[in-house]
Amino acid sequence: MYRIISKQDTVRIPPAKLEEDYDSTITELTKYTFEGTIDSFRNLTLSISEVLPIGQGHIVHGDGSVYQRVEYSALIFAPPRHEIVHGVVIEVLKFGAFVRFGPLEGLLHISQIMDDHVDVDLMNERLIGKETGREIKVGDLIRARIVTYKINERNPHESRIGLTMRQPGLGKLEWLEEARKELEEAKKGTKKEGEVKKSKRKGKKK
Numbered sequence: 636m637y638r639i640i641s642k643q644d645t646v647r648i649p650p651a652k653l654e655e656d657y658d659s660t661i662t663e664l665t666k667y668t669f670e671g672t673i674d675s676f677r678n679l680t681l682s683i684s685e686v687l688p689i690g691q692g693h694i695v696h697g698d699g700s701v702y703q704r705v706e707y708s709a710l711i712f713a714p715p716r717h718e719i720v721h722g723v724v725i726e727v728l729k730f731g732a733f734v735r736f737g738p739l740e741g742l743l744h745i746s747q748i749m750d751d752h753v754d755v756d757l758m759n760e761r762l763i764g765k766e767t768g769r770e771i772k773v774g775d776l777i778r779a780r781i782v783t784y785k786i787n788e789r790n791p792h793e794s795r796i797g798l799t800m801r802q803p804g805l806g807k808l809e810w811l812e813e814a815r816k817e818l819e820e821a822k823k824g825t826k827k828e829g830e831v832k833k834s835k836r837k838g839k840k841k
Contacts, residue, residue: 636714636737640678643689643706644669650699662686665705673794677786678711681738712737716784719805720798724775727760732771734779734798741796743771743779748800769810776808 646664665686673679685708692703714720714737722736724743731744745753748771751764761772771777783797800806
């Protein structure tokens with residue numbers, strides 16, 4: 636989901652900035668212009684470094700600014716659909732929970748939390764399984780899968796990302812740890828049972 640890529644763009648240098656150090660100015664303006672934005676490939680740019688000018692800048696008639704083509708390294712965040720993500724529950728609502736993963740947030744709808752009827756306790760900010768008694772609350776760490784991914788390029792934090800936990804290997808991390816321990820115990824029990832049966836067969840042969 637996180638990658639460093641090389642990109643090219645154009646930055647506008649206003650007249651007031653032209654008297655300052657040119658390299659420092661284009662680095663500052665490139666970061667200001669593109670950090671926190673989403674490009675046409677749905678990549679969210681987190682940080683920018685190694686900014687270099689490409690050729691000479693040019694002036695547009697009627698505008699005293701210089702437009703400079705630049706190349707830079709960008710740390711991007713681009714989770715593809717169906718990607719497994721780890722996140723933290725930051726808000727509980729009557730229709731589900733918002734989960735923050737990396738720099739973005741996704742909605743875990745109440746129907747996508749568990750195979751159980753889910754009751755909502757807004758006062759204590761938690762969602763509770765009626766039969767299992769399992770609960771999701773603010774601050775819980777979860778593992779989920781992205782099922783819908785609609786990016787808002789103008790305001791990335793308003794992007795619509797849908798999550799699900801209703802598949803094997805997904806859920807609250809505490810549940811997954813419990814399941815792992817139960818599986819290990821079951822394997823130990825099967826192994827012991829097999830050793831007892833093997834020992835009995837050897838005894839009969841004697």
